[in-house]
Amino acid sequence: MRKNLSLIIGIVLVLIIITVWVMSFVFMPYNPNEMNIPNKFLKPDLQSEHILGTDNFGRDILSRIMYGSRNVLLVGIGSVTLGTVLGIVLGAVAAMAKRFANTIIMRIMDGLMAFPGILLAMMLVTVVERGIQGSIIAISIFMVPVFSRLVYSMILDTENLLFIKAAKSYGSTKSQIFFRHYIPAMLPRLITQFSSAIGSAVMIETSLSFLGLGIQPPFASWGLMLSESRQFFLVYPYLAVAPGIAIIITVLGFNLIGDGLNDILINRRSHNE
Amino acid sequence: MSDTVVLNNLHIKDGDNTLVNKTSIVIEQGEIYGLVGESGSGKTLTAKAIIDLLPEGLNYTADKIITAGKNMLIASSDEKREHIGKNIGYIPQNTVFYLHPMIKIKNQIGDGYIYHMNKSRKEAMEKAEVLLKKVGFENPKTVLNYYPWQLSGGMRQRCNIAMALMNDPKLIIADEPTTALDSTVQRQVMELFGAINKELKISILLISHDLGLIKHYSHSLAVMYAGQIVESGYSKTVFNNPKHPYTQLLIEIIPSLKIKKSEPLAEIPGFVQEKGRDADGCLFIKRCPKAMDICKEYVAEHMDDMQDHYYRCNLE
Amino acid sequence: MANKIVISAVNIRKEYVTKKHIFTGKIKEKYVAVKGASFDIEEGKTMGIVGESGSGKSTIGEIVGGLQEPTYGNVFYYGKNIKSLSEKEYRNYRKSVQFIFQDSKGSMDPNYKIFDILSMPLLTINIAKNKNEAEKIIDKMLLRVGLDLSVKNKYPAEISGGQCQRAAIARALIVNPKLIICDEPVSALDVSIQAQILNLLRELQRELNISYIFISHNIGVVNYMSDTILVMSNGTIVESGEAKNVLLNPKEKYTKKLIKSAFL
Numbered sequence: 001m002r003k004n005l006s007l008i009i010g011i012v013l014v015l016i017i018i019t020v021w022v023m024s025f026v027f028m029p030y031n032p033n034e035m036n037i038p039n040k041f042l043k044p045d046l047q048s049e050h051i052l053g054t055d056n057f058g059r060d061i062l063s064r065i066m067y068g069s070r071n072v073l074l075v076g077i078g079s080v081t082l083g084t085v086l087g088i089v090l091g092a093v094a095a096m097a098k099r100f101a102n103t104i105i106m107r108i109m110d111g112l113m114a115f116p117g118i119l120l121a122m123m124l125v126t127v128v129e130r131g132i133q134g135s136i137i138a139i140s141i142f143m144v145p146v147f148s149r150l151v152y153s154m155i156l157d158t159e160n161l162l163f164i165k166a167a168k169s170y171g172s173t174k175s176q177i178f179f180r181h182y183i184p185a186m187l188p189r190l191i192t193q194f195s196s197a198i199g200s201a202v203m204i205e206t207s208l209s210f211l212g213l214g215i216q217p218p219f220a221s222w223g224l225m226l227s228e229s230r231q232f233f234l235v236y237p238y239l240a241v242a243p244g245i246a247i248i249i250t251v252l253g254f255n256l257i258g259d260g261l262n263d264i265l266i267n268r269r270s271h272n273e
Numbered sequence: 274m275s276d277t278v279v280l281n282n283l284h285i286k287d288g289d290n291t292l293v294n295k296t297s298i299v300i301e302q303g304e305i306y307g308l309v310g311e312s313g314s315g316k317t318l319t320a321k322a323i324i325d326l327l328p329e330g331l332n333y334t335a336d337k338i339i340t341a342g343k344n345m346l347i348a349s350s351d352e353k354r355e356h357i358g359k360n361i362g363y364i365p366q367n368t369v370f371y372l373h374p375m376i377k378i379k380n381q382i383g384d385g386y387i388y389h390m391n392k393s394r395k396e397a398m399e400k401a402e403v404l405l406k407k408v409g410f411e412n413p414k415t416v417l418n419y420y421p422w423q424l425s426g427g428m429r430q431r432c433n434i435a436m437a438l439m440n441d442p443k444l445i446i447a448d449e450p451t452t453a454l455d456s457t458v459q460r461q462v463m464e465l466f467g468a469i470n471k472e473l474k475i476s477i478l479l480i481s482h483d484l485g486l487i488k489h490y491s492h493s494l495a496v497m498y499a500g501q502i503v504e505s506g507y508s509k510t511v512f513n514n515p516k517h518p519y520t521q522l523l524i525e526i527i528p529s530l531k532i533k534k535s536e537p538l539a540e541i542p543g544f545v546q547e548k549g550r551d552a553d554g555c556l557f558i559k560r561c562p563k564a565m566d567i568c569k570e571y572v573a574e575h576m577d578d579m580q581d582h583y584y585r586c587n588l589e
Numbered sequence: 590m591a592n593k594i595v596i597s598a599v600n601i602r603k604e605y606v607t608k609k610h611i612f613t614g615k616i617k618e619k620y621v622a623v624k625g626a627s628f629d630i631e632e633g634k635t636m637g638i639v640g641e642s643g644s645g646k647s648t649i650g651e652i653v654g655g656l657q658e659p660t661y662g663n664v665f666y667y668g669k670n671i672k673s674l675s676e677k678e679y680r681n682y683r684k685s686v687q688f689i690f691q692d693s694k695g696s697m698d699p700n701y702k703i704f705d706i707l708s709m710p711l712l713t714i715n716i717a718k719n720k721n722e723a724e725k726i727i728d729k730m731l732l733r734v735g736l737d738l739s740v741k742n743k744y745p746a747e748i749s750g751g752q753c754q755r756a757a758i759a760r761a762l763i764v765n766p767k768l769i770i771c772d773e774p775v776s777a778l779d780v781s782i783q784a785q786i787l788n789l790l791r792e793l794q795r796e797l798n799i800s801y802i803f804i805s806h807n808i809g810v811v812n813y814m815s816d817t818i819l820v821m822s823n824g825t826i827v828e829s830g831e832a833k834n835v836l837l838n839p840k841e842k843y844t845k846k847l848i849k850s851a852f853l
Contacts, residue, residue, distance in 0.1 A: 162695040169656060170710040170764060171683040180709065184700040311779045312750070425642070452777070455641045455806040460850040482779040526784050528809040529852060534833070537791065538813065540784035544749060 007260025013253030017246075021069040030060035032067040032220045044238055052242050055225070056232060061242050064220035068243070071132055071215050072222060072250060076202040079139035084194055086140070087147025092182070094148065095155035096174055106152065109145040117142050121204050125213045135214050139201050150193055154186045188265045196258030199251045206247050222247050277302050277444050277476040278323055281337035285318050285500075287330065291551040293318050293500040300444070300493070303474045305466065307487035307508065309523070310497035313545045316480045317366065319497070320446050323478075324361050325353045341443040358389040362437025362445040364430075367453070372421040378432055379417035386439040397439070404435040408465055427458035434465060438473075445469075448480045463490050485527035488512060493581075496520050499545050499556040506582035516575070516584040518561050555587070563588060592631040593667065595767050595800050596653055596686075601626045601662035603648050603824075622648045624824040625662075628817075630768065633794065635801040637815030637832060639808045639847060645824040646804045650770045653802060654686045684714050687761035691773035693753040697745040703756050704741040707731075710764050730759040734789060751782035755789070762793065768800040776805065787814060808844075809851035812836045820844050 029049070036058030044053040044061075052061040094105040112120065124138035158164060158181070167177050208214040209223025217224060222243040229239035278300035285293040293315040300306045308316045321327045323340050338345040341360040345353060357363075373381055383397030392400075398417070405413035408431040421429055430450060437445050447466065451459040467490050470477050481487055487494055488508065495505035496519065504517040515521045525539040532538070543560040550556060555568040568587055576583045602625050608618035623645040630636050638646040651657040653664055655671065664671050666682045674682060690696040697706050707730065708723040710716075717723040731738055734755040740748055748756070754774060761769050771790070775783040787810065794801060803814045811818060811832075818835045820828040820843065828841045839845045 162690055162692055163698045165656060166688065166690065166696040166760075167698075167709070169654060169683075169686075169688045170713055170760075171680060172709075172713050176713060181698050184698070311781050456808075457641055457806070457846060457850040482781070485780070523781065526780060528813075532809075532813055534813060537788045538784040540788055541781045542785070544751065544782075 004260055004264065006256045006263065010253050010256030010258075010260055013249050014257060017069060017073070017250050017253060020066055020246075021073055024066035024070055028063045028066050030063045032059060032063040033218050035059055041232075041236055043236075044242075053238055055228070055239055056236075059220075061225075061239075064225060065222070065242055065246050067220045068222045068225065068246070069250075071219075072202055072205060075132060075135045075139065075205045075214075076198050076250075076254075079136045079205075080143055080194060080197045080201050082136065082140035083143025083197070084147050084190070087144045088151050088190075090144065091148035091151030092155060092178060095152045095159070096178070105148070109148050112141070113145040113149075117200065117204050118207050121208055122211070122213060125208060130213055130216060132215055135205055135208055138208075139204050142204070143197055143201065146197065147190070147193065150189065151186060154189065155182055158182055158185050188261075192258050192261040192265060194258075195254050195261060199254035199258065202247070202250050202254065275302060275342065276300060276339075277341055278306075278478070279337055279339040280319070280323055281335060283319060283322055283333065283335040283338070285315070285322060285327070285331055285333040287332075290548065291500065292331070293322075293333075294550055296497070296500070296502050298323075298495055298502070298505070300476050300478060303470070303476055304492040305470050305477045305479060305490055307491035307494035308478060308480045308497060309482070309484050309487050309494060311482055311545050313499075313547065314497040315500040316497050317448055320448060320478060320480055324357045324363060324446065325350075326357075326363070355389070358385060359440055360443045362440065362442040364433050364437050364445070364447045364450060366448045372429060372432065374421050376420070377417070378419055378421065382417070382432065382436045383439065385436070390440055400439060401435065404438050405432070407438075407469075408432075408435045409461070425458075426454050427461065430454065430458075430462055431465065434462075434469070438469070438475075441473075442475060444476045444478065446478045446480070449482070450479070451481070451483070451486060459486070466490060484523045488527070496523065500550045501556065501585065502583070503557065503586070504582075504584040506577075506584075510582050514582075516582070516588070517557075517586050518563050518588070519557050520584075522562075555585075592633060594629050594665075595632055595667065596630040597665040597668070598629075598649075598653060599627050599663050599665070601649065601652055601659045601664070603645070603652065603657065604660040621824055623652070623659075626819070626826055627662075628819060628829070630800050630802065631816075632767070632800055633798040634816045635794065635803050635814055637803045637805070637811035637818040638821060639805060639811040639818060640821035641806055643823070644821040646819075646821050647772050649821075650688075650772050650802055650804050653768075654688055654770045655683060656688075680714070684764050685767040687764065687766040687769050689754070689757050689761050689769060689771045689774045691776050693750065693757040693774075693777075694745045696757055697753070699745055702742055702744055703748070706745070707741075707756070707760050707763055710760060714764055716764060726763060727759075730763050731756075733793075734759045734762075735785075750778050751785065754778060754786055758786075758789065758793070762797070762799075766799065768802065770802045770804070772804045773806070774803075775810065776807070783810070790814065807851050808836065808847040820847065 038058065039054050040056055040058040042048065042050050042054040044051065050060050050062070052065065054060055090105050094102045120142050121138040124141055125134045128134040128137050164177060164181060167181060205214060206223035209221040210227045212227065214223060215221040225243040226240055232239055276299050278298060280296065280298040283293055283296040296319055308319065310316045318327065322333050323338060325345055327333060335346065343356045348356065379398065379401065382401045383394065386392055386397045386400065387394060401417060402413040405416055410416045410431065424432065451462055454462065463486060466477055466479065469475055479487060479491060491508045493506065494508050494511060495502045496517065498519050504511060504515065504520045511520065512524065515524055522541045541560060546556065554570045555572045558564045558568050565587060572585050573587050574585050601623055603623040605620045605622060606616050607620050609615065610617055626649055628636060638649060640646045648657065652659050669678065671682060704727060707727045708717065708720060711723045711726060717726060727741065728738060731740065736752060736755050740752060740756065745753055775786050778786065790801065793799065803811055805811045815832045818829060818832045819826050820835065820841065822843050828835060828839065828844050835844065836848065839848060
């Protein structure tokens, strides 16, 4: 199992975050927005009531981290799911349709991909609206070209294979061929890409929150917590550590899962040949 | 005249599973030796064992492996590699895809020659031209400038043969050299092997599932079934007097003009077994039209020294 | 009573455009794969097409089977031009003409088990409404082609080449076709297995009165399987006629060359 170390570590890390997320609905030590000025700037102390300490408004950091996991996962997974579905549809249409539709779709995708992720997300958010909805829409639009190009090239690869010819010979319609043959062929790579994409989406969401374009105060989000910790960094560095580590675990976890799945895919391919 | 290959009692295992058992082959200097059998009979593995190219994970033992004069059982890995590189030309199965598709012929054909024989690029190109002409290309210079995908299957195979000849090998091993080729091209390729053997006196080990093909182009042959040699000897002898029922059936199914369309073709029902190849009894028993009770436990070996005709069967 | 004609091809010509003027779209260079083929295929009979790679034989097969359209010329199914069939008639034609390919494993989606591969045509053409109905038909067909029912749960990669080709034959037969186009069905198999497959195809023809187009580069095999033969070279039919006449009295040099290479 040495080869799957990435996958195992990735799964462990993601499980940690998911546990935190589940716990945020079951039991949070404190209300994450509850200010308690007299208790502000308490250092992290495993034996105290505030395990990870409190911030400049006396809010419990652990609870804020737990609360923050909700929108990170919502935006991360939600936006990638939306982007994937749209991407698959557009990529499939481009691959299976006539020249004209094909060209238009793919050139639009090229245009979108020309922008660096965070820049595109920022532009889209100012158009759409700040907050969770805005983030989801902006990031999903960023994800669409990635998936549509992947699907487009995979369909082009597969459509010349002999078993597709055979399927046509007994009268399969285009949609039957798409769902029965193209999708199963593309699924492994799509899943891998999906996982890695969540890592990227979390990064972008965090960056948007950091810049104040994501979820708005007083609600807790990791990016916002990082941003708010800047003023006090020299005096109370611990304020940045908790959200920083949470972000690292999440992004690293999803990326490692993506890498690990990719390795399995490649190994499986070479054994079949 | 020393023999090019002496293989004695080869046994190949994959974990607990025996793949090749008690296999012995002697290829005389300058002869074409056919190794015949269905897919899965162990012919490729046997050939690879002779040149130390078995895949990792397989264990093999033998009493003797002498290839082109070198005792392969006692030589070091480096010695073996060098010896094989200089003295054997190996054309594996499915070689229509063997040449690197993104590199021109001229930039691949000389690699082995330059490396093993310590020659310059110029000398390699000159030799390549000569050999390409020999294998039937009228314009060797043009061919050298092609990419493999610009050539047809038969042409690629001829390039492979030229490449195998670059080091003036003592032995060429060609594994299923004619699959994926049209029958007219198959003929050309086989004629080429015959010509090379006659002119350059190179020994050739031809591996095929097609006894009809081997019939006309080999001096000696061995028939393998489920990892064992069931019959071997000079081709003429074996064809005039095949002793093993499997050989007899293989000869029967060779197509001829005399086939009556109204009758079904002679066929060998069933298929080669993968497991249980180390049994003492005959492995062909389930498909053999002449099987007897004793064949379950024991198989007699016969060797006619005069005719050099060997077979494993309880029938006389 | 004369047999009905299943397929009639009239002056089929297939051209591929290799170079087009980028602005005007005018055709600068083209490759002609088939130069003008005409033939009839009777019910229950086999027409063989023999020739080397690139002779156009596979192209003709694909045109008759509807996988490609001819550039010029027409194909008639039971007398009706396939270009002018109604939607229902076209579906019927599609079901009636099936294929078997040289690479039987490649012709099956590696992500599915043999059972699913065989049930797909049944479900597509609505012969069976669900997997249960399909199973009865599939079981019967697998036994008919000489396969053990255990292959239903295997993937194409897990069975041998010969078994895979039998499964491909089962798939082609399962929709009750009138004509099966066999494109080099035994060329990739061991000679000892070839005979099994050819015998099976012949038995099935006698039993079910199916027509075949049998395509191969080996004139010996084509002769054995066919009633009539087309000999093709570079897209043209150079010789044609009853199989035994063509083989025993070849008129063209090319035919003689093919014969010589098939029988050593």
